[in-house]
Amino acid sequence: MHEQIVRFLNYLRVERNASSHTQDAYARDLHQLVEFARRRGYSLSDALSENGLLAFAQHLRGRGLAEASVERKLCAARAFARYLRREGILPEEATASVSTFHLPRKLPNALSREEVDRLLQQPDPATPLGLRDRAMLELAYAAGLRVSELVGLRLQDVQVEEGFVRVFGKRAKERWVPFGESARHALQQYLQFARPRLCGKHSEDYLFLSERGTPLSRTQFWLRLKQYARRAGITRPVSPHTLRHSFAVHLLQGGADLRAVQEMLGHASINTTQIYTRVSIDHLREVYQKHHPRA
Secondary structure: OHHHHHHHHHHHHHOOOOOHHHHHHHHHHHHHHHHHHHHHOOOHHHHOOHHHHHHHHHHHHHOOOOHHHHHHHHHHHHHHHHHHHHOOOOOHHHHOOOOOOOOOOOOOOOOOHHHHHHHHOOOOOOOHHHHHHHHHHHHHHHHOOOHHHHHOOEHHHEEOOOOEEEEEOHHHOEEEEEOOHHHHHHHHHHHHHHHHHHOOOOOOOEOOEOOOOOEOOHHHHHHHHHHHHHHOOOOOOOOHHHHHHHHHHHHHHOOOOHHHHHHHHOOOOHHHHOHHHHHHHHHHHHHHHHHOOOO
16 A cells, blocks of 8 residues: 555646645555554555545544544545546445545634734834734735745745735646735835845745745744734634635625635635635624614
């Protein structure tokens, strides 16, 4: 099974253009399945059958894994099974009955407008790092970027005066996203006063740089974001994806078209975007109950 996993990961990299993050996650999940199958004495077809995956899911739940983590591992197993079926390694009947384990979709953790305002005020504009962090937070929220998209931006990807950023999302899919005056001003300040001071001899053309002049990592940004969230008095968990969620929710609450939000987020399917409409409906219900005399 290990040999087939190596081939599958190579298929993801070469033919599906999957990111290194996705490949690493699939590798971890599938090797966990292999270890489970070895202990149970399962063959490859046994492990990837409906009963095998149900047993694997039960095993994971018994170890205290959250439902979202269980579903992610099952998703990797199902993708692996489809690959093996296409390659003719497993017969169709061996994997045709694999069930899709539906989990209730959690509503996205979005910040309020007031919380976003407080968060964006935390970086110190008197320092190069503060100007950089302010620009990153402003752009992440203004354009709804994934953290990998944000730290991967190059200088040529941002048209500051026009207010557009070119983003390469999942599977290198390109999209252009507008951003507003606040983000434009923060970027201008960063590019004029901070980035030249952060640039080292070997700096590449990445937009956001660390103190050493190297591209900023996802972890570095996440740690800075957590620090600013604490300073802003936000007690619930905040991640880079929280800013992306907030971007979508606030647009829809303001009356934006769902298709336009889908385009800006880079979702392949509008079904993925529709979860944000539930948040907006809940917000409208709250406003109605608060202000309507017959509520």
